[in-house]
Amino acid sequence: MVIGRGRETGANGRGFCYHYASGTALPVPADESRACPRPPSGSFLEVMPRMIHMRNVSKYYVEDKPALVDVDVEIQSGEFVFIVGHSGSGKSTLIRLLLRELLPTTGEIVIAGQDVIRMKSWKVPYLRRNIGCVFQDFKLLPNKTAYENIAFALEVIGKSRHVIRTQVPEVLRLVGLEDKIDSYPDELSGGEQQRVSIARAFVNRPPLLLADEPTGNLDPQTSLGIMKLLERINKTGTTVLIATHDREMVDTMRQRVIALEGGRMIRDQDRGVYGYVD
Amino acid sequence: MSINLGYFIRESVVNFRRNWVLSLGAVITIYLSLLLVGVSLATSVVVTNIVKSVEEKVSIQIFIKDGANSSDVTSLQNAVAKDDLVKSVRYISKEEALRIFKEQTMKESPEIVEQLEDNPLPASLDVELKDPRNVEQMVVKIKANPDFLKVCDRPDKPEESLKYSEQTVKKLFALTNIVRVVLAAFIGMLAVVSLIFINNAIRLAIYARRKEIGIMRLVGAGNWFIRTPFLLEGVIQSLIGAALAIATLGVVRAALMPRIGEALPFLPMSVNTTASLQISAVLVVSGVLIGLVGAAFALRRYLKV
Numbered sequence A: 001m002v003i004g005r006g007r008e009t010g011a012n013g014r015g016f017c018y019h020y021a022s023g024t025a026l027p028v029p030a031d032e033s034r035a036c037p038r039p040p041s042g043s044f045l046e047v048m049p050r051m052i053h054m055r056n057v058s059k060y061y062v063e064d065k066p067a068l069v070d071v072d073v074e075i076q077s078g079e080f081v082f083i084v085g086h087s088g089s090g091k092s093t094l095i096r097l098l099l100r101e102l103l104p105t106t107g108e109i110v111i112a113g114q115d116v117i118r119m120k121s122w123k124v125p126y127l128r129r130n131i132g133c134v135f136q137d138f139k140l141l142p143n144k145t146a147y148e149n150i151a152f153a154l155e156v157i158g159k160s161r162h163v164i165r166t167q168v169p170e171v172l173r174l175v176g177l178e179d180k181i182d183s184y185p186d187e188l189s190g191g192e193q194q195r196v197s198i199a200r201a202f203v204n205r206p207p208l209l210l211a212d213e214p215t216g217n218l219d220p221q222t223s224l225g226i227m228k229l230l231e232r233i234n235k236t237g238t239t240v241l242i243a244t245h246d247r248e249m250v251d252t253m254r255q256r257v258i259a260l261e262g263g264r265m266i267r268d269q270d271r272g273v274y275g276y277v278d
Numbered sequence B: 001m002s003i004n005l006g007y008f009i010r011e012s013v014v015n016f017r018r019n020w021v022l023s024l025g026a027v028i029t030i031y032l033s034l035l036l037v038g039v040s041l042a043t044s045v046v047v048t049n050i051v052k053s054v055e056e057k058v059s060i061q062i063f064i065k066d067g068a069n070s071s072d073v074t075s076l077q078n079a080v081a082k083d084d085l086v087k088s089v090r091y092i093s094k095e096e097a098l099r100i101f102k103e104q105t106m107k108e109s110p111e112i113v114e115q116l117e118d119n120p121l122p123a124s125l126d127v128e129l130k131d132p133r134n135v136e137q138m139v140v141k142i143k144a145n146p147d148f149l150k151v152c153d154r155p156d157k158p159e160e161s162l163k164y165s166e167q168t169v170k171k172l173f174a175l176t177n178i179v180r181v182v183l184a185a186f187i188g189m190l191a192v193v194s195l196i197f198i199n200n201a202i203r204l205a206i207y208a209r210r211k212e213i214g215i216m217r218l219v220g221a222g223n224w225f226i227r228t229p230f231l232l233e234g235v236i237q238s239l240i241g242a243a244l245a246i247a248t249l250g251v252v253r254a255a256l257m258p259r260i261g262e263a264l265p266f267l268p269m270s271v272n273t274t275a276s277l278q279i280s281a282v283l284v285v286s287g288v289l290i291g292l293v294g295a296a297f298a299l300r301r302y303l304k305v
């Protein structure tokens, strides 16, 4: 059973809802269709209200076995969105397409007004500087402290020592780890490690933050803390997109949910729930 | 860019320390390869010197009969001297020939000199050629000269009146060509071996740092920012190898060359300062090239950015 609605933005900038049940498109005013937090005035976000635009995106790693089929996603600046689905439904593929780690087989992807597919490869690093990302396995360097891990991310994109010295402690305070600044990853709990990795993703204040199963390795209590942290980051104006199959979490958070199944988008719902029983 | 330079050097040093076994392996192979390249080049310099010194000794001697008409001899001398192939012609009189003979023979067998009553040696024209390879062509020309038959030592057998070391020259050229080809092949092989070793060392360095590289990509480090430390590492490794090779060659040159020179006094074995500076420059440049190319191969294959 498929319920819910898809979303597209027409040429006039107004959205319309698509009723999967009835199979008809019902035009609605754009402002009614999405109540999203207003971006801070004067920011990059204000001039780029549409953060993610994916249209007819398909990805075939191998012929005849698509990982994504005809996916259309529109995400406005400042939204908080879950991508849910079983293992193998294509969530990670979608994230990797947005990071331009992969190119789609067909379709178009535009992030903050930039055509990701036609982008020259030397420009890709600059795209990624505007996208924070968080993974299930934290991706921290074991031989560096919490501070050094975050400083490393700033250093390799050429930030000055001054910027590093002021921003790293600040972002560690934001994620609640000011007293773990000199701890190595193996001296931190899973939840704390994930906070460090979120701090690293957020230290540049990117307009977009992607998270692929950020709570996949954590217990429910810790997971909730991580989700609340991501929600707080979202409140600062950063668009947050989280791939997860953590049903309880999604149901608690009451945010927009995009559901994938076998690479197809089967549902796109405001204040959604995970939606089906395994 | 000042932070970047500091960063790159720090990264390369950290890399080197972390993978010091591998880096050392790369340095040693480059050192050995460049050392052999250096030895080959030095050998080639020595061989060239030897060939030159032998070439200089290649000349055609025309023996003149006693009592030949001196205007005929002069006319032959002038005709030969005018030829394009000829560098110089020198007339050696009977007396001078005897004096040279005495000088050469006196040390080894003075009894022969003492037994000489009159002068058995003929006068001669010594023809030195611009290029020793043309020796046979010149011989033909001389034989065709009408004055030659008039003045030559043995008009019945004109060939006998000409002396030149045709076989020696041919053999020497064949030998030096073989030596050159073998050295070139050897150097080529060594370059390939060094490339493989650098490629391997950098591949392992990339593998050891794959996690860092993944994170660097993720946070948007530039492609060249990611690549540069590896290129630099390849270059540093080969520069250390080149420095060691140059030092070794210097020591060998200072310690060994004089002894070889003593043992083989008749061969010009020395490698002069200019030549050894040139060899050092070649080693540094080829070291840097090998380092860059080897690292670039590894980056192309193992570091997709």
Ligand SMILES: Nc1ncnc2c1ncn2[C@@H]1O[C@H](COP(=O)(O)OP(=O)(O)O)[C@@H](O)[C@H]1O
Binding pocket: A061, A062, A066, A067, A085, A086, A087, A088, A089, A090, A091, A092, A093, A094
């Ligand atoms: N690198 C890859 N090569 C081939 N097939 C892949 C690759 N990555 C993922 N897939 C396939 O694509 C499908 C979607 O995978 P993925 O996007 O990882 O799903 P999810 O993250 O929802 O578990 C799966 O069938 C998976 O086997």
Ligand SMILES: [Mg+2]
Binding pocket: A088, A091, A092, A093, A212, A213
């Ligand atoms: Mg996944």
